[in-house]
Amino acid sequence: MNDSTRNENRNETRRRGVHLEAAIHAATWDELAAVGYSRLTMESVAARANTSKPVLYRRYSNKAELVLAAIQSRVPTPVEEIPNTGSLRGDIIAALDNMNRxxxxxxxxxxxxxxxxxxxxxxxxxxxxxxxTHHTIKTILGYAAARGELSLDRLTARMMSVPVDLVRHELFLENKAVSPETIREIVDDIFLPLLRTAGWSGQGGR
Structure with a gap:
């Protein structure tokens, strides 16, 4: 075993588990920002993280899995911040805007x-x-029910999933963030009219 291999092994021993993974994920984000996905390589991430390609390949079989893991470590989940703007429309739009960001x-x-x-x-x-996302939308609808805007008794799981499903469809159809105008069309022209069939009062306005 040469000196460089010994040094590498000692470095990785010191940076185990979550600490090593955090360094790898941070390096992946930095590399994405610097060169983009198409030019990112396992070698470039390893160099930026001050580790080696074998260390990466022990955890991720390819760069797609590595990047996906880095995204999972950094992107906030919808449940972390649930809007409570005072109106159902405002809450739904804010939640979809957060996801879209x-x-x-x-x-x-x-x-x-x-x-x-x-x-x-x-x-x-x-x-x-x-x-x-289901928890987020259900919580928002719970706020609306507490304000007297609608009754949850007549809502189905399918109805609750409509706004997120439509935003997801737009995103993966267009391969880009959904425009604010499209989000408002989904809410105003599809979701809220659907809720009226379940007794939504429209209280809170636009």
Missing amino acids: NVDRIGTDTIRGLMVEFGDRPLSGVLFPKGR
Whole structure:
């Protein structure tokens, strides 16, 4: 074993587990910002993280898995901040805007690259994790029910999922962040009229 290998092994012994992973994920984000997804390589991330390619390959089989893990470590989940603006419309728009901002954080180049590797399913799970987005929308609707805007008794899980499902569809159809105008069309022209069939009063206005 040569001196450089011994030094590498000692360095990795000191940086184990979550500390090593955090350094790798931080290096991946920095490399994405510097060169973009298409030019990012396992070697370039290893160099930036001051580690080696074998260390990366022991954790991730390819760069797509590495980048996806880095995204999962950095992108906030919808449940971390649930809006409470005082109106159902305002809350839904704010929640969808928050989710949509994650797309800008990741970047369309990275999204396209990951979709080539995986399709939309893994990335969709990061940006719009089903259990967490359902919790966010259900909580918002609970706020509206407490204000007397609607009754939860007549809402189905399918109805609750409509706004997030439509934003997700737009995102992966266009491979870019959804425009504010499209988000408001989804809320005003589709979701809120749907809720009126379940007794939404429209209280709170626009």
